Amino acid sequence: MIQIEGLTKRFGRKLAVDHLTFTVEAGHVTGFLGPNGSGKSTTMRMIVGLTRPTAGAARVDGQPFARSASPLTEVGALLDAKAAAPGRSGLAHLRALAATHRIPRRRVDEVIGMTGLESVIAKRVKTYSLGMGQRLGIAAALLGDPSTVILDEPVNGLDPEGVKWVRQLAKGLAAEGRTVFISSHLMAEMALTADRLIIIGRGRLIADSTVDAVVAASSEVATRVRSPQAAQIAVALASPQVTVTTEGPDTLLVTGLGVEEVGQAAARNGWVVYELSAVTASLEEAYMKLTDTLVEYRSSAQPAATTEGAGK
Amino acid sequence: MTATTHPTALSARPPARPRHRLSFAGAVAAEWIKLRSLRSTWWDVIIMVGLAAGIAGLTGVTTTDWFVEAADGVNLAEFTVILANQSAALIGSVVLLVMGALMATGEYSSGSIRATLAADPRRGMVLGAKTVVLAVFALVLGAVTEAIALVVIFPILDPASFGYSMTALAWRLAAGSVFYMVIAGLIGLGLGFILRSSAGAIALGIGLFFVLDGILAMTGSQNDVILTIRDILPGGAANIVLAEPLFNPADSALGGFGGAVVCLALWAGAALAGGWAVLRARDA
8 A cells, every 4th residue: 555645846946746645555556647747757756765755755555665674575666667777687687686685586587477578688778679678677576576566657668468468467466455556648548457546737636536437527428419400400409508519511519418318309300310429528538638737748839858847 | 473363364465575675785785796797897807907917017028127226225026016006006996986986877877776776775775785895896806906917017027036025015015006996996986976977976086086186286386285185185195005115104194004094995985975975865
């Protein structure tokens, strides 16, 4: 279990994390969502003590991580795709980390097998692709068979098969009763992987809920009507509670009325209807809506690709 | 948990696994794996030993004809060791300074410091483990380098008495050379943690060891403060540790061999203390 209480981090004048309070429970995959630069990485680094909070505290299983007698068995963390020296082999990287806790070589070989790195593990890290770097980082995170697993953007650079593998791995770890906390800026991926979601924007908590609840809360159900009599229908349905917008020459989007009500109105009035369908907001839309006002770097502004703020 | 624990006391959470614990010995083992798994470490060893042997040979050959004259009354075995030190300690101190700096800055440039500190969040332990590994490695490598320089230079300059003529002072000069190389490595490590930049740490280290004294010497100043500063800079202390018979230790602010050793140890201690303060205070 990870408990975050009033966690705050200020970098100069910029407030990267702003009084975050939430709990990540064991036995679930908890997704940590937010646009780039929203403070996800900073929060994760504060959990493992790499970054010192300006205020507030993060606890893992009730104690600050830095005090753990056995850090690698408490928390396994992937914080950076290439957090290994380029001139060293992946094997040496894992063996050095394992040596700190006297974790046997057998376990090192086990995590290499689990992450499918057998063929490249003896090669130097500089020859690895981004995806292999991610797998090496995940292997390192699993070394201590930890009760809490923290993965920062683990699917970046992975091929579809790799993405699926991370998904299954996360679910498997949670099913074993571990705490699994995964960050991503991709809602769709989290929807498939996570049970619960923590959504932040500009360092502040936006939502702490289940995936289903997040979607339900921000769904704006509309009804799509396609008809040669679109103009006539638009006038007939309009009322203070109902908004009708035109999607195409013969297509309307009606909010405030369900498919049943629009269908009954069509039968009563004898309208010819080619299509009548319910429009539900997708996860991606729900997420965009939640974070809309809080996106740190808008693509319309500057070419902002280089400003990752407190990010990587 | 004991074997008598009731099953009802078990939670759904995986049990704490105290089987593998973080220890200082483990941290040292990890740092040794890291040091030896870099090819650059072994290139450094080859360069250091090779250059020291080569320069010692060159020094020997070019000194043969006027060896006795150059010694100017200094015991010949001691003077030979001083010539060996000139090659071994000078090359060795630069190589180990760089190696020490890279042990710290390499972690920052690659980002591996995050993996290191996530496995061992006790930062003092990380610095301590690196210090132990570097000190032992530098001690062994320094001793090998010094021995090779001596083995190369003695047969050239003093073939008749090699192995018999070494005085206590000659042995002390050889030991001083090894000590000086270890100190250079530790200062590099400390500066690396302070600056987190390879270029910066190496430049500052070289400046401290070689450049600053040269600049002060060029002023030709006989001002007491300047002379004292020159005495206590690593280079000034090194003069006494590496080549005491050529200097009059009484003239130095350090007083003699003991003072010079303490001075060098303080330099290393200060660099490591600074490195520890930065490592502890700054975000990784």
